[in-house]
Amino acid sequence: MDITIDRERCVGAGMCALTAPEVYDQDEEEGLAVVLTTALPPHQAGKARLAAALCPAGAITVHDT
Numbered sequence: 001m002d003i004t005i006d007r008e009r010c011v012g013a014g015m016c017a018l019t020a021p022e023v024y025d026q027d028e029e030e031g032l033a034v035v036l037t038t039a040l041p042p043h044q045a046g047k048a049r050l051a052a053a054l055c056p057a058g059a060i061t062v063h064d065t
């Protein structure tokens with residue numbers, strides 16, 4: 001799984017970190033999203049995709065690898 005975050009679009013809403021805290025976090029300086037890991041078991045992969053769908057800025061792109 002490949003996950004990218006467009007930090008130019010991210011508005012720091014934090015929905016991703018709330019939805020899939022194992023996958024996303026927000027950096028301390030700007031509050032923008034970061035990806036913690038892309039080595040995900042199936043149930044976390046689903047949450048990673050859900051977080052991408054819920055992101056209000058459309059900043060997360062998830063690709064299967």
Ligand code: SF4
Nearest residue numbers: 010011013014016055
């Ligand atoms: S949900 Fe989207 S806008 Fe909010 S912190 Fe995550 S990537 Fe950024």
